[in-house]
Amino acid sequence: MRLGSTDIIDTFAEAFAMWGTRIVITAETPAWALAAARSVTGFATSVIGCKCEAGIEREVPAEETPDRRPGISVLLFSTSAESVGKRLVERIGQCVLTCPTTACYNGLPAEQTVVVGGLLRYFGDGYQISKVLNGRRLWRIPVMDGEFVIDERFGIQPAVGGGNLLLCGPDAAATLKAAEAAVAAMRKVPGAILPFPDGVVRSGSKPGSRYKSLMASTNDAYCPTLRGFANGTQLPAGVRCVLEIVIDGLDLAAVENAMRAGLEAAARQNLVQISAGNYGGNLGQYKIALRDLIAAAPAAVA
Amino acid sequence: MSLTLALRVAPQVPMEAEALTFDRVADLSESDIAALPLLHGNEKAAVGDFFKVSGRANGEVHLEGDLGRVKYLGAGMSRGRLVIHGNAGMHLGSAMIGGEILVKGNAGDWVGPEMLGGRIIITGNAGHMVGSAHRGGTIGMRGGEIIIHGNAGNETGNGMRNGLIAIGGNSGDFTGVNMRAGTIMALGGLGWRSGAGMVRGSIVSMQPAELLPTFSYDCDYRPVYLRLYLLYLRELGMAVEDAWIEGEYRRYSGDSVELNRGEILLLNRQKLS
Numbered sequence: 001m002r003l004g005s006t007d008i009i010d011t012f013a014e015a016f017a018m019w020g021t022r023i024v025i026t027a028e029t030p031a032w033a034l035a036a037a038r039s040v041t042g043f044a045t046s047v048i049g050c051k052c053e054a055g056i057e058r059e060v061p062a063e064e065t066p067d068r069r070p071g072i073s074v075l076l077f078s079t080s081a082e083s084v085g086k087r088l089v090e091r092i093g094q095c096v097l098t099c100p101t102t103a104c105y106n107g108l109p110a111e112q113t114v115v116v117g118g119l120l121r122y123f124g125d126g127y128q129i130s131k132v133l134n135g136r137r138l139w140r141i142p143v144m145d146g147e148f149v150i151d152e153r154f155g156i157q158p159a160v161g162g163g164n165l166l167l168c169g170p171d172a173a174a175t176l177k178a179a180e181a182a183v184a185a186m187r188k189v190p191g192a193i194l195p196f197p198d199g200v201v202r203s204g205s206k207p208g209s210r211y212k213s214l215m216a217s218t219n220d221a222y223c224p225t226l227r228g229f230a231n232g233t234q235l236p237a238g239v240r241c242v243l244e245i246v247i248d249g250l251d252l253a254a255v256e257n258a259m260r261a262g263l264e265a266a267a268r269q270n271l272v273q274i275s276a277g278n279y280g281g282n283l284g285q286y287k288i289a290l291r292d293l294i295a296a297a298p299a300a301v302a
Numbered sequence: 303m304s305l306t307l308a309l310r311v312a313p314q315v316p317m318e319a320e321a322l323t324f325d326r327v328a329d330l331s332e333s334d335i336a337a338l339p340l341l342h343g344n345e346k347a348a349v350g351d352f353f354k355v356s357g358r359a360n361g362e363v364h365l366e367g368d369l370g371r372v373k374y375l376g377a378g379m380s381r382g383r384l385v386i387h388g389n390a391g392m393h394l395g396s397a398m399i400g401g402e403i404l405v406k407g408n409a410g411d412w413v414g415p416e417m418l419g420g421r422i423i424i425t426g427n428a429g430h431m432v433g434s435a436h437r438g439g440t441i442g443m444r445g446g447e448i449i450i451h452g453n454a455g456n457e458t459g460n461g462m463r464n465g466l467i468a469i470g471g472n473s474g475d476f477t478g479v480n481m482r483a484g485t486i487m488a489l490g491g492l493g494w495r496s497g498a499g500m501v502r503g504s505i506v507s508m509q510p511a512e513l514l515p516t517f518s519y520d521c522d523y524r525p526v527y528l529r530l531y532l533l534y535l536r537e538l539g540m541a542v543e544d545a546w547i548e549g550e551y552r553r554y555s556g557d558s559v560e561l562n563r564g565e566i567l568l569l570n571r572q573k574l575s
Contacts, residue, residue, distance in 0.1 A: 026526075067526055067529040067530055067533070068529060068547065069526075069529075103526045129502075129504075129565075130483075131485065131504075131527055131531075132465070133485075133530055133531060133534055134447075134534060138527060138530070140525075140527050146523045146524070146525070146526070147523075147525060147526060149530075
């Protein structure tokens with residue numbers, strides 16, 4: 001298949017069932033809301049090493065936030081409902097509660113919820129105050145610049161993690177340019193985030209390792225320096241750089257929409273090839289075929 | 303067509319009408335509703351003696367006429383919507399659990415006493431003891447919302463333990479007396495001795511107030527949670543100014559004769575732009 005001048009491999013991304021949530025952070029200024037959002041999404045690239053994956057979904061204008069202050073929405077994913085709750089308590093407690101002027105609200109109306117503010121309230125050492133407004137319990141925790149306000153509970157829902165694209169380019173500069181274009185397009189898709197640094201990962205991994213203690217190791221099939229002797233290299237001639245974009249979404253449609261946007265944006269940058277990572281369909285619950293993603297633009301497919 | 307009970311004979315003395323709740327009439331025929339009991343003074347009567355009943359409840363029940371002498375309307379109600387086109391008497395929504403009561407007029411004393419949930423909206427004024435404990439009791443309103451667009455009398459929220467009372471105008475003396483928790487927002491002024499004996503909870507006003515000496519000044523600040531409350535009241539149709547949402551408030555702690563964990567927040571009008 002071709003999209004523009006780029007070969008699209010007829011394969012699929014193998015994605016996994018996760019649990020996800022959305023939090024809305026507000027502050028006196030957009031800069032402080034962003035500071036908290038950056039902090040709370042730090043060290044959250046992969047569940048393998050970080051226990052969760054998180055990213056900034058979008059800036060939320062003041063007129064859309066619960067307290068009409070500038071805000072940022074953040075998505076966070078983990079492998080179980082319980083883990084999402086624990087990660088929220090850890091990260092909001094260390095990264096949002098600590099950030100000047102912030103407040104933190106549930107951004108996901110959902111049947112299933114986890115207690116977050118109801119645990120962080122103990123930081124108030126007995127001076128915390130509970131408020132119930134329209135059936136929603138909030139906590140006011142006294143801090144040195146006033147009060148930190150947080151919802152008692154945050155909604156969680158089944159989600160999808162591990163959607164991905166492998167961008168194969170002729171050199172690092174061209175591949176980076178394509179990756180940046182793809183990330184810019186994908187970030188416009190609601191309900192999805194790209195958890196790696198500025199959305200891009202160079203250290204794609206395969207499951208397992210020759211070292212027993214490691215769950216994952218380098219994806220040797222896509223390492224240009226191993227083209228000569230790695231078993232089963234996947235690199236076509238002319239490819240000297242591969243960058244991956246990983247996508248987590250609150251549902252399958254969000255992941256597919258982000259992948260489609262990234263695919264179309266990257267293909268316009270004259271890459272050699274775009275592929276996707278999978279494990280033969282044996283590990284993940286979802287198979288997202290690249291063929292299906294570009295089916296919406298059949299004229300571009302040769 | 304929704305169920306309508308139109309007052310056709312005005313009661314000569316106060317009447318107790320605990321039968322006139324959504325729960326009691328929603329599933330009954332017109333004749334069954336007309337046969338429900340009332341207490342007119344000390345005499346037994348029936349709904350049909352005073353009201354013309356027509357239609358069937360479709361999620362709402364409408365009461366028409368000046369019901370200023372009719373007590374206990376919506377008492378114990380747990381669901382549905384009761385719309386009163388006129389004034390309502392004492393004990394409106396007493397011990398209400400859920401649903402909504404809308405009064406398009408004024409309400410007497412004891413609106414929502416010992417209320418547990420639901421919402422009462424009064425477009426006019428309310429009397430004394432809104433959301434309060436009954437005399438002899440210590441715990442008032444435990445949940446739900448009472449929204450009064452006009453003024454309220456004395457002892458609003460006496461013994462209140464949870465929920466929200468919002469008053470668009472002035473609240474009388476002893477607002478929040480013996481309050482345990484919850485929130486009272488008097489967008490107009492507060493009467494004398496507001497917060498006397500309060501243990502926890504919040505009393506908020508947009509006007510200066512003379513506070514008891516057992517309240518101590520904490521700071522001037524912009525409470526984020528108050529923004530949520532004010533925006534919510536605006537959604538409910540109350541006149542909330544932008545300056546109140548963005549404004550700075552003077553926080554006082556009290557009552558020190560009790561636990562001293564209550565707060566009174568007064569809008570700092572000197573810092574309004």
